[in-house]
Amino acid sequence: MSTPVMQSRESKTFDIEWVRGQFPSLKLQVNGQTPAFLDGPAGTQVPKQVMDAVQNYFLTANANTCGAFLTSRRTDEMIWAARAAMADLFNCDAANVVFGQNMTTITFALARAIGRELKPGDEIVVTTLDHDANVAPWRALEEKGVVIRQADIREEDCTLDLEDLKRKITAKTRVVAVGYASNMVGTINPVAEITKLAHAAGALMFIDAVHYAPHGLIDVKALDCDFLICSPYKFFGPHMGTLYGKREHLEKFKPYKVRPAADTPPDCWETGTQVQELIAGIGAAVDYIAQVGRHCDATVKSRREGLQAAYRATVPYERTLMSKLLEGLQSIPGAKVYGITDPKRFEERSATVSLRIGEHNPTEIAKFLGDRGIFTWDGNFYALNLSERLGVQQKGGVLRIGMVHYNTMEEVERVLAGLREFAAAN
């Protein structure tokens, strides 16, 4: 089974000044210093055009849907424009895009709908590497007699144990639920190959791309997955979730819904009134990423090409930040990094780095850095299976340093200096 390859085609010098200029919050001052936002995996900062789109919705289109008047029609148009934007991000048709409160809520609803078709003894495969939002909604089906099988990891590099995964997929498997990338250790899974394994067994493939979306180009057509889900607040948009589903599945599975609501997809999957102002922001977030692509490559024509060009530029840029961080961590006394550290394998991971320093509680380190204007995360980030498997759950988990394309080399140097200072003082 081959390993996944992120886009790595040569791009022009990455214009980090221009990028940072799009994000007003990066200029925030805390105690006289500019924060280093290294908390991206928990939610990224938002460019001005996303804020403007939300405000513009309230100013010009605020109404409920499907009414016979201007602002309602504008709302309907805006929602379909946002679906079209997400369709470009997923590489699918707009009718295959479902909006929802967040990934967790959508996944619970989808699992429940799929569960209606399952019988006792049917199996679902989840993994030790995944966020609990791609575990608990499937485990909830145990109430119906569904059997959950969990594929393990290889502890030494925090990658999926593919042999174990293959053993866990059987003729009884109905769904394989795997993350595209780990929000704790950054590992990128070979989801295209896993989709083939799932399909060969007659199972559906569900991909949690929440962590992957800000770090790599998604192409549901190439992956041939049945469902793929991500959360715009992780890729420079507002706090919501979005699902891609193959048309036949969105039609076949029946979501729990109120009777007067539409019976046809995608609407039937969108329970109640949506956060319409934020849907406006989702469209703008996708447009922002495409604009990064246009800024890097003037030959770009369509939005999808803009997205492709953006990731061609941001992937190698993020990798230089990650290389610098991982190299610097080697000289910090007591630092232990979890996940892939071999530079030759960096295409198998995103720029999300988790570590511990000796027996120090990661909250202590995050606080130390936070007091110095360096924003990182500590804990298990809801990747509970992984935190337990690595034996860190009882010890406060890990410290997570997450980099996205608006972070800088200077910020990496700042966090390394902060960690050096912490290690020397404690």
Ligand SMILES: Cc1ncc(COP(=O)(O)O)c(C=O)c1O
């Ligand atoms: C990999 C991954 N999956 C799922 C989730 C849950 O997403 P949401 O907050 O949209 O429910 C997260 C959130 O951190 C995540 O990182």
